[in-house]
Amino acid sequence: MIGREFIAELENKREKVENLFNFEKFKVGSGTYGQVFQAFPKTKNKLFPKKSYALKLIECIDHKQNMILSMSACREIALLRELKHENLIQLNRIFTDQRKVWLLFDYCEHDIWQILTYHRKSETDKFPSKGLVKSLMFQMFQGISYLHNNWILHRDLKPANILVVGEGSKIERGRVKIGDMGFARLFNSPLKTFVDIDPVVVTFWYRAPELLLDTKHYTKAIDIWAIGCIFAELLSTKPLFYNEEEKLETSTPYNREQLHKIFTTMGFPKIEEWHNLKAMPCYERLTKDFASAAYEKRSLAATLSKYKLQNTSEFRLLEKFLTMDPTKRITAEEALKDSYFYEEPLPNADAFYGMKIPYPPRKYLPNEENNNRTQHQQQLPPRQQQQQNIPLQQIPLPGIVKQEPRIQP
Ligand SMILES: Cc1ccc(-n2nc(C(C)(C)C)cc2NC(=O)NCCCNC(=O)OC(C)(C)C)cc1
Numbered sequence: 001m002i003g004r005e006f007i008a009e010l011e012n013k014r015e016k017v018e019n020l021f022n023f024e025k026f027k028v029g030s031g032t033y034g035q036v037f038q039a040f041p042k043t044k045n046k047l048f049p050k051k052s053y054a055l056k057l058i059e060c061i062d063h064k065q066n067m068i069l070s071m072s073a074c075r076e077i078a079l080l081r082e083l084k085h086e087n088l089i090q091l092n093r094i095f096t097d098q099r100k101v102w103l104l105f106d107y108c109e110h111d112i113w114q115i116l117t118y119h120r121k122s123e124t125d126k127f128p129s130k131g132l133v134k135s136l137m138f139q140m141f142q143g144i145s146y147l148h149n150n151w152i153l154h155r156d157l158k159p160a161n162i163l164v165v166g167e168g169s170k171i172e173r174g175r176v177k178i179g180d181m182g183f184a185r186l187f188n189s190p191l192k193t194f195v196d197i198d199p200v201v202v203t204f205w206y207r208a209p210e211l212l213l214d215t216k217h218y219t220k221a222i223d224i225w226a227i228g229c230i231f232a233e234l235l236s237t238k239p240l241f242y243n244e245e246e247k248l249e250t251s252t253p254y255n256r257e258q259l260h261k262i263f264t265t266m267g268f269p270k271i272e273e274w275h276n277l278k279a280m281p282c283y284e285r286l287t288k289d290f291a292s293a294a295y296e297k298r299s300l301a302a303t304l305s306k307y308k309l310q311n312t313s314e315f316r317l318l319e320k321f322l323t324m325d326p327t328k329r330i331t332a333e334e335a336l337k338d339s340y341f342y343e344e345p346l347p348n349a350d351a352f353y354g355m356k357i358p359y360p361p362r363k364y365l366p367n368e369e370n371n372n373r374t375q376h377q378q379q380l381p382p383r384q385q386q387q388q389n390i391p392l393q394q395i396p397l398p399g400i401v402k403q404e405p406r407i408q409p
Helices: 003-013 071-082 112-121 130-149 220-236 256-266 275-279 283-289 300-307 313-321 332-336 368-379 382-389
Strands: 027-031 034-041 053-059 061-063 066-068 091-096 100-106 162-164 176-178
Touching (some): 071 091, 112 162, 130 332, 220 300, 256 283, 256 300, 300 313, 313 332
8 A cells, every 4th residue: 555545544433523522613712832622522432531621723834745843742742741740731642634633531520710800809709728729839849849859840830731630530539730722922902801812812920039130940839939929829819920011022031010919919039038039141131120128128038928927837838939039938838848738638639628619610711713813824825823822922013112210119
């Protein structure tokens, strides 16, 4: 059998994702990396247990019949095939046809962004329970310490990337699954309060200070800072370093407003606290833009005083996550041994243990506009398609840089 026949033979033997699952009308996410659908196995499909799945369509640039997998698709598949942990999203299957690649995951109805949004808007149920917060944190640290022990950094931990399994599954109800949804980077969205900020707009709220000072080394400590921000947000339901200004992604990660927000919340870093501060690439700019005296009275305790967190194990642990000097920040392994996780209420493998789940299911997104865009892309010559496929943040947009006065709180 020559090549072409073999391919054709393979083609019609291969399971088609459209024949196995109902999903087209159930789009739940769309981002830089592709679109995600909630998928339900068709009745005749005995291959897959009757539960719902997340089906991620990866856009492949189809150039003269060759399938060119984007860099990010290769990275995601290579990474996820190696990883297996109960607190990480699990890649079940990969489907390919001439023009597309589909990744099949177990479905998670909830995530921490959705849980926080529910409590922010609720009059009667304003905070997640202590047990829920502790279980989410404990399971998050189990997932992250698995990643860090395998020398993998997440680098974009935020509430929307911490998924939680809902009622659907008996054995995995309330199980945290860390993922990376790679949401589209939208800029200049109209200024919104954080209550209804959608998870797809880029935020710097979870970025460690060394990142904002353009450190050349991504480290595990950067993930720990982000988890600290998520922990503070679970305790207060407010983003700790909320910053209404969404700036265009400039060439350097230096972001004055975000740094100002951190210093206003935590105080200005002292050299004796952070020995290596002077070695940071943006140290000169820091000293030019900020007067440390302006933050004298600022501290985490002062900022969180209204949440009555002083002298609690939560606060003591939070301070260890939000340590300015990355070399002094607690590791995931150490965090798991902290007394906070050995006091009542103990963490539970079902984060929703003992409670009815009040959080709403995911909303389905409209489908037609993306369809047109995808079809439209098929007609474009590859070069333009390439251009179109570069995520927004890499296309230098005409940012208006105005000279602002020196930062005063
Ligand atoms: C390019 C690239 C994109 C994502 C990932 N990645 N990395 C990780 C680890 C390392 C955190 C486990 C996980 C992923 N990928 C994903 O999490 N993909 C999620 C696809 C399923 N999407 C999904 O379940 O979305 C809803 C909206 C239903 C929650 C890697 C590389």
